[in-house]
Amino acid sequence: MTNLLPIGQFAQASGLTVTALRHYDASGVLPPAHVDPDSGYRYFRRDQVRTAQLIRVLRQLDVPVEQVRGMLARAEAGADLAPALAAHLEAAEHRLAVQRALVHGLLTRLSEGAEMNHRVYVREGDAERVLVRAATVRNRALDGFLRTAFQDMYAVAGRGPLTFTGAAFVRYHGVCDEENETLVEACLPFWTDGAQPADLPEGMSVHDLPANTFACTEVSGPAAGFPAILTAYDAVAGWISAHGFAFAGPVRMVYRRWTGATDDPGNRYEIAWPIEDPGRGQRPWGVGR
Template identity: 85%
Template sequence: MMNLLPIGQFAQASGLTINALRHYDASGVLPPARVDPESGYRYFRRDQIRTARLIRVLRQLDIPIEQVRGMLAHAEAGADPAPALAAHLKAAEDRLAVQRSLVHGLLTRLSEGAEMNHRVTVRESGPERVLVRGATLKNSGLEGFLRTAFQEMYAVAGRGPLTFTGPAFVRYHGVCDEENETLVEACLPFWADAAQPTGLPAGMSVRDLPENTFACTEVSGPAAGFPAILTAYDAVADWIGAHGFAFAGPVRLVHRRWTGTPDDPGNRFEIAWPIEEPSQDTP
């Protein structure tokens, strides 16, 4: 017992509270060196102080307890925990950049109004036949999915070869951010009266979309990057509500000009939301 510290002294030395030490014991992150069988009192080795301080810092960085456990296990096995820590910090920096952009967009909208920065127009579209590949995901998985989906669809289209009738577009069936996942469909429109695709891989299909009326706005440059582009979606949604239309389907992000690199200033997108006159039964 001479080299063991009771939990109170260990808490003072490590900077962790007694309740935190009990929690980390229960979760298997920092078990005590000895537990008195009669009193249940916990004792820790002096060399555990360094581990406890590391846990304290990792938790202050909002690293989940499961990830902390994994990092400590790797460190005990002789692995360098620095790469995992660097990856976490990079992800935290990315989240902070998104949050700053969201706050900036919100402040701009509150002070100026979304429609002031986005001109909304109406256009008609006839029936369309499209190659479709869909997935349910959050925004973090969006870029990788779309890149792979369009590569596969263009490969299928080239075997036809298909005659394209317009630019590629993406249909969003809900909000796609880091808090929500939704069905996202990559779409490639082609002429229904010419060559048709064959040998479709799993997960890819052909779909006929009906004619539509769209409320639209275009974005380019910095405004076309995430999350700044969310303001444009809001502007179109506000316009639809203000003009008494009903939402008639998932919103589209049409690739009017796509450089192949997200957030590139040369990108130009159209946000197109299907609309219809509200039903007479609508209160």
Template identity: 75%
Template sequence: MNREDLLPIGQFAQASGLTITALRHYDASGVLAPAYVDPDSGYRYFRREQVRTAQFVRALRQLDMPVEQVRELLARTVGGADPVPALHAHLRAAERRLEVQRSLVHGLVTRLTEGADMTHRVTVRQNAAERVLVRGATLRNSGLDAFLRTAYQELYTLAGRGPLVFTGPAFVRFHGVCDEENETLVEACLPFWADGAQPPADLPDGTYVRELPENALARTEVQGPAAAFPEILTAYDAVAGWITDHRYAFAGPVRMVFQRWTGTPDHPDNRLEIAWPFEAPSERSSEPGPEGGKG
């Protein structure tokens, strides 16, 4: 190996704009490996042509691209792929995150200045026992819209084979936090008349029937842009706050009920209900799990 073509890590750091610590980290993570490591001293050397690659890595990290994505993008580029589409996709994702952050800050300021109770009026309604046709999946918020569209298409097709008589609007049950940091079980639900036709026996995987008990629901309504993510999160917080403030216990997954839905998330005609089952702390919920397993 021609040592004249190599730069020691200190000089390479100066040329690339990366620190020695960062270069060691990128070596360990498989992003940018040195061309030569002295077996006696362990000192790292890089080829001069690697400076351009290191500068590219520095720029990608300045865009807040995760190290894993940087490694994948470099591997595809070495393989002859054009990196430009990936950069545009990263920019679009960053713009979406920024828009979400703007909405979250706006909602937080509103709650701090006006209070959640001023924005969302929480009331109580009694809900009868229900039999629902369910399509479930574990996912993050980024996959929620696509899942619900597909799930309800499948559920309405299955319901038509019954044919089932619907007893109320479609709703979604969230068994945990559904955002970009957390994934949870999400259930698309269609309530149907229990004494009518039965659903098909050969339900596909992920589709089942639930028997939901009679319960009390703390609920509030949101309409238009307030029904879109992330603005809608304030409605969930308001209902949860009402339950805790009144010293009740949560008695099941929270619901998002489609009172009116146009198919466009921020359409002014959309109207959703956020409803959370609750009970006195001494009561015990006995809701069964999906057929073939525990809920």
């Protein structure tokens, strides 16, 4: 037992509390070297101090316990932890940037209101036939999915060739951010009386979307980047609720101008939400801009 430290001394040496050490024992992250069968006292080897110190620093960096366990296993196998730490730092910096933008947007809304920065108008939309590729993603994977989806669909459209009838758009069936994943549909509208796509690859389909009335706003420049663009969705949703309309389908982000780079200030999107008059059970004909 001369090479073992009781849990109290080990806590002092490692900088972890006794409570934390018991938790890491229970979770399998740092089991003691010996547990007295009579008293239940835990004892740790002296060479476990460095492991415990590493755990303390990783938890201070908000590395989840499950991820800490995996990193320790890789370290014991001789793997370099630098790539994993660099990836964690990059993710933390991304979260911080998103949080800063969200706080800035929230402060603006509290002082000015979302509608002050987003003029909402109503437009009519005809029935459309669209080429669709869908996936369930979080925001981090959204750009990669959309790029691949549209590349694949343009390749299929070129074999037709299909005649496009409007701008490409994306339908969101829920909130797509870092906390929530949702069904996302990349859509290309094309002429129903012309060439039709054939031999569609797996995961690609053709949908006929009904005519709709849309409550809309446009965003460009910094306001078109994530998470600032969420304010535009909120402004349209707030307008729909305030004017007594019903939500009639998933919201769209329409590419009115696309430079090819996600954060380019030259991008311009239309946020378009299908609406209907709940009192009449139909589209609100006669509502103007």
